[in-house]
Structures are given as C-alpha cells and as structure tokens.
C-alpha cells in the first residue's frame with residue numbers, strides 16, 4: 001500500500017484550511033499532515049491539531065505562539081514566525097502544500113514550497129496577482145506542480161485537461177454577483193460589513209467575501225487565470241451566473257464549450273487539487289440538475305461593478321499594475337472592515353492608487369515588495385484624505 005501523502009497546510013485555521021482538513025480526515029489512507037500553519041486563532045488551532053495530530057504546528061503571530069505553548073498534545077512541535085512557515089512548506093517530508101493564507105502575506109511560504117519543488121494547491125490567489133511572472137517561472141525551474149484551488153480555476157484546469165492549448169479561444173469565469181447583484185446602486189454607499197460578508201452561495205473568509213461583493217475577487221481571479229493558464233487578456237472574461245453551479249467554461253476554436261459543474265462547496269476543488277485522479281469522494285452534496293430550476297447567465301454590469309472595468313488595463317499591462325491593484329485592495333478592504341471607509345470607497349481607492357502607478361515589469365521579489373509597499377502607502381493616503 002502507498003504511504004499517505006503528507007501535507008503542510010498554510011492558513012490551516014481559515015475557511016479553506018478547515019475544509020482541507022475535512023477532506024483529509026475523510027481519507028486517512030491517502031493524506032496525513034506534516035504541519036498546520038495558523039496566524040492568530042489559538043483556540044481553533046488547538047482543536048484542529050488535536051484532531052489531525054500533525055508533527056508540527058506553526059503560529060506566524062508571536063503572541064498566538066506564546067498562548068499555545070505547552071497546550072498542544074505531546075509529540076507535536078510548536079514553532080513561531082513566517083520563517084518557520086516557509087521551512088514547514090519546504091520540508092523534505094512534505095509532498096504537498098495547501099497555500100491558503102489570505103493576502104500577499106502568503107507569498108513567501110508559498111514560494112518556498114514552489115522552490116522546494118512541491119505540489120502546491122493554490123487557494124491564495126494574491127500570490128499570482130502580485131508575483132505571477134516570478135511564481136510561474138520558479139514553478140517551471142524547480143518542477144513544482146501548481147494546481148488551482150479557486151473553484152473557477154479548478155474548473156478551467158479540468159476543462160483544459162487533455163486538450164490542445166492552441167485551440168483555446170476563450171476562458172470564461174463565472175461570478176455569482178455576490179450579495180449586491182440586484183441592489184439599487186444608490187444604496188450601496190451605506191451597506192454594512194455584515195451585509196457585505198453575507199455571500200448568497202459560498203461560505204468564505206471575510207476578505208474574499210467582501211472582494212466578492214465588490215467583484216474585486218473576479219478581477220483578482222482574471223489576473224490569476226492569466227498566469228496559471230498563460231492566457232492573453234483578450235482571451236479572458238467573466239459572466240454573471242447567480243446559481244454558482246457552472247464554475248467556468250473553456251471555448252475551443254471549433255465552437256465547443258466545455259464547462260465544469262458542481263454544487264458550490266470548496267471541498268470539491270480542494271480534493272481535486274489534492275488528488276486529481278482517481279477521484280476521491282469530497283463530501284459535497286450531489287448536483288441534482290432536475291431540481292435546480294434555472295441556470296441563468298448575464299453580462300457583467302461595469303457601472304454596478306467598476307472593479308471589472310478597472311481590471312482591463314491591469315490584465316493587459318505590466319506587473320506593477322496588478323501589484324498596486326492587489327495591495328490597494330487589501331488596504332481598502334481592511335479599512336472597510338474597520339469602519340474607516342464606506343463600501344463604494346473600496347474600489348475608488350484602488351482606482352486612485354492605480355492612476356498614480358507606473359506601468360512597469362518587475363524582475364525580482366524585492367521590486368514586488370517595494371511596489372506593494374508604495375501602493376499600500378498611497379492607499380492609506382487616499383483613505384486619510
């Protein structure tokens with residue numbers, strides 16, 4: 001019998017992290033944990049570590065590490081900080097890394113996994129948005145297999161499998177339209193954080209839920225798709241599909257369109273990223289199309305969702321624009337969560353930062369971090385003003 005695949009889960013205490021653990025525990029013969037990596041959530045880490053019994057737990061936040069000291073079941077080592085997370089991702093015993101930290105903070109540890117040639121399940125889309133070129137170059141150089149976890153990209157991955165890439169004409173990502181798809185645009189200024197995180201179809205972390213409400217999430221996903229599938233800006237588009245059953249479509253030169261369908265539950269793309277074939281049971285409900293009364297599709301209204309207009313020059317432009325879009329969005333998304341700005345100011349902050357950003361390619365991670373810091377500073381200035 002084969003040994004179980006050993007995983008390091010970055011962002012183990014998050015929505016994707018806990019769904020990954022759910023899948024892992026369903027298949028103990030196939031998967032085991034080397035390390036669980038969390039940031040601040042000590043109580044949940046204690047609960048997860050007691051169930052999963054990894055060899056190592058890492059808390060990237062120092063005070064969370066101090067609180068967890070002496071509390072873990074014996075034989076589980078505890079380490080602290082981002083360097084420990086990077087080492088846990090690159091360790092020789094690890095077969096696969098689930099990259100599920102949130103934001104650009106996840107880049108160093110995910111890159112460490114890539115440089116160690118691991119199979120990487122990539123949920124942390126901000127890695128590709130900020131450093132797509134360097135990330136994919138490193139994956140090629142070190143032989144790391146990067147498998148998307150985002151449901152739309154997992155769908156594209158499946159619709160591309162076994163087909164000639166040169167025959168692809170379009171890649172179409174679906175978007176639910178989030179909680180404000182039908183809301184009067186005039187009333188959006190006053191929406192609360194609770195309303196913005198209440199996604200109609202998906203249960204997700206706060207940041208991505210708000211990104212879905214602004215559709216900045218789809219903007220990030222289009223940039224992610226550009227790097228993952230080596231696609232041109234004009235091949236990429238999004239379409240509103242409120243039911244979130246069709247996750248993406250790939251159109252071929254002969255007019256065939258291949259779509260992937262599943263109930264909206266992240267355990268499906270997660271299990272696919274962990275082991276594509278033979279397919280494993282994921283625990284998600286079966287899709288009963290006869291009971292799904294309607295599958296609707298409509299064009300994205302860019303007046304309602306200005307993020308989708310904003311992303312077009314970013315997709316066609318150089319790396320600096322994507323870095324600025326992501327960093328400004330992280331700052332503005334957090335400022336909205338902290339009650340410092342209204343909902344509509346999230347995208348307008350990003351727009352103002354982009355207007356002040358030069359369109360330039362980057363050659364090194366140092367340049368990525370410099371541009372990221374510049375955009376965060378500009379975003380904070382816009383918010384203060």
Ligand SMILES: NC(=O)c1ccc[n+]([C@@H]2O[C@H](COP(=O)([O-])OP(=O)(O)OC[C@H]3O[C@@H](n4cnc5c(N)ncnc54)[C@H](OP(=O)(O)O)[C@@H]3O)[C@@H](O)[C@H]2O)c1
Pocket residue numbers: 010011012013014015016017037038039040041042060099100101102103105106123124125126149150151202203204205206207208266
């Ligand atoms: N949720 C989904 O359905 C979904 C779907 C597709 C893609 N994604 C992507 O997957 C990633 C994770 O999303 P999520 O919804 O799972 O987020 P989440 O529930 O907010 O969890 C985020 C995880 O990252 C950790 N974290 C937060 N800040 C950190 C920092 N500064 N340094 C290191 N770790 C940090 C958190 O640790 P603590 O909680 O311990 O502080 C937690 O483990 C995002 O990039 C998102 O866009 C998510």
